[in-house]
Amino acid sequence: MLHFEQSSLIKAPIEQVWQFHEQPDILHQLTPPWQPVQIIRRQGGLEVGAISEFRLWLGFVPITWVARHTQCDPPHSFVDEQILGPMQSWTHHHQFTPEGxxxxxxxxxxxxxxxxxxxxxxxxxxxxxxLREMFRYRHDVTQQALKHHS
Known part of the structure; x- marks a missing residue:
C-alpha cells in the first residue's frame, strides 16, 4: 500500500473552507488545467453516497474513474473511495482542522x-x-478563493 499526504494552512475559518468544497462546480475549480481529466458527473455533495465520475486520458486511451463518498463529518472530514478505476484500491481522506x-x-x-x-x-x-503537483494546485486554488475571508 502506498501513501500520499498534502497539508496546508488555509487562511479562512473551517466553515468557509467546508462551504467552498460543497460548491456544485468544485471539481472543475480544483482540476489542474494541464491534467488530461474530463469530469463526467457529480451526484450529491459531500455526503455519504455522493458519486464523482471522471474520464482520464492515458495517451489516446480513455479510463473511467468513479469514486463514492463513504464517510462525511461536516465540517471536519469526508472520505471518498474508488469503486471503478485504474487503481487496485484508493481511499482519499479530506480533513479540515481548525487552527485559530x-x-x-x-x-x-x-x-x-x-x-x-x-x-x-x-x-x-x-x-x-x-499527486503532489495536483494537490499543491488544489490547495493554492482553495487559498486564493478564500483569501478575502480571513
Whole structure:
C-alpha cells in the first residue's frame, strides 16, 4: 500500500473552507488545467453516497474513474473511495482542522497500484509526484478563493 499526504494552512475559518468544497462546480475549480481529466458527473455533495465520475486520458486511451463518498463529518472530514478505476484500491481522506481563525486542510490518500509490489516500486514515486503537483494546485486554488475571508 502506498501513501500520499498534502497539508496546508488555509487562511479562512473551517466553515468557509467546508462551504467552498460543497460548491456544485468544485471539481472543475480544483482540476489542474494541464491534467488530461474530463469530469463526467457529480451526484450529491459531500455526503455519504455522493458519486464523482471522471474520464482520464492515458495517451489516446480513455479510463473511467468513479469514486463514492463513504464517510462525511461536516465540517471536519469526508472520505471518498474508488469503486471503478485504474487503481487496485484508493481511499482519499479530506480533513479540515481548525487552527485559530484558520483551517488546516489535509488530503491523505492510501492506494494500491495494479501489479502489486513491483508496480509500486517502479511507479509509486512517479504517482506520488503527480499527486503532489495536483494537490499543491488544489490547495493554492482553495487559498486564493478564500483569501478575502480571513
Amino acid at each position: 481563525k484558520h483551517t488546516r486542510l489535509t488530503d491523505r490518500i492510501d492506494y494500491e497500484l495494479p501489479g502489486g509490489l513491483l508496480a509500486e516500486w517502479l511507479l509509486g514515486g512517479w504517482v506520488n509526484s503527480r
